[in-house]
Amino acid sequence: xxxxxxVREIDGVRLPQAGAWVIDPxxxxxxxxxxHMVITKVRGRFEDFSGTIHVDEDPTKSRAEVxxxxxxxxxxxxxxxxxxxxxxxxxxxxxxxxxxRSTRLSHKRDxxxxxxxxxxxxxxxxxxxLEVKLGGVVTDPFGQTKALFSASTKLERETWGMNWNQALExxxxxVSKSLDVEIEVQAVLQS
Numbered sequence: 001x002x003x004x005x006x007v008r009e010i011d012g013v014r015l016p017q018a019g020a021w022v023i024d025p026x027x028x029x030x031x032x033x034x035x036h037m038v039i040t041k042v043r044g045r046f047e048d049f050s051g052t053i054h055v056d057e058d059p060t061k062s063r064a065e066v067x068x069x070x071x072x073x074x075x076x077x078x079x080x081x082x083x084x085x086x087x088x089x090x091x092x093x094x095x096x097x098x099x100x101r102s103t104r105l106s107h108k109r110d111x112x113x114x115x116x117x118x119x120x121x122x123x124x125x126x127x128x129x130l131e132v133k134l135g136g137v138v139t140d141p142f143g144q145t146k147a148l149f150s151a152s153t154k155l156e157r158e159t160w161g162m163n164w165n166q167a168l169e170x171x172x173x174x175v176s177k178s179l180d181v182e183i184e185v186q187a188v189l190q191s
Contacts, residue, residue, distance in 0.1 A: 006145045006189060007137045013107060016055050016137050016147040021187035023051040023066065024146070028187075030068060032155075033180040044084065048072035051100075053147070053187050062105050064115065068098040089162045095122045103127075111135075115151070121160040128153055130183070145189040155179045 006017045030046045051066030070092035073084050085092040102117035111134040119128045135148030156178055157163075 006139075010059060011107075013059075013111065014137075015059055015134070017189070018055050018057045020190045021053040021055060021147050022190055023049070023053070024186045024188050025049055027146075028185045029183070030066075031182045033182065034157075034178075042075055042080075044073050044075045044081075046072050046098075047074050053149075053185075055147075059107070060105055062102075064100070064102045064117070066100045068100075070096055070098055070121075089157075091122050100128075119155075122162070124160045126159050128155065147187045147189070149183075149185040149187065151181075151183040151185070153181045155181060 007014045008017055009015070025048070028049075030049055032044045032046075033041050034044070035041060046068045048069035049066060049072070051064060053064045054062060056062045070090040071085050073081055073090065073092075075081055075084070084090055087094070090098075097120075099120045100117050102115050104116040106114050108114055113132045113134070115130040115132050116127060117130070118125050130151040130153045132149055132151045135150060137145065137147050139145050158177055
């Protein structure tokens with residue numbers, strides 16, 4: 001891969017050129033990490049999602065929207081995955097999609113940004129803040145221009161009505177109330 005000229009510099013920050021950048025799910029990931037029995041981490045990866053990042057000429061007017069299929073959660077444990085799809089958690093039969101729509105973007109420093117948006121899970125919409133890092137813009141060997149982003153946030157699952165849990169004899173609960181969300185995105189510039 002080579003560095004691409006599809007970047008521009010605004011106030012000393014190198015940004016992708018304006019346009020629609022479609023998320024490439026084959027080279028992207030959306031994961032939620034929860035503590036299990038207080039001590040171990042369990043990762044759930046969503047296998048089916050799509051989205052677009054609309055980079056504006058004025059970077060602060062850029063926006064993103066993402067749709068995630070709730071039933072695509074995969075923790076590599078079929079029984080646990082079935083429970084996560086149930087009404088105790090994602091309730092994927094009644095609410096098949098999780099959605100995110102950004103509402104505000106602000107530059108923090110260097111290649112770091114804060115993106116605020118509305119996250120809808122189980123039909124409940126709540127604001128969330130993502131810490132986003134722009135990894136760069138490159139051209140792949142096939143001539144596609146791609147922008148690379150990493151993002152993270154912490155969610156309290158009970159905010160969206162995912163209250164199920166079990167108390168442990170030694171103290172604590174089976175599933176942590178907070179989740180760390182980790183996102184890696186390759187987005188392809190549309191011509």
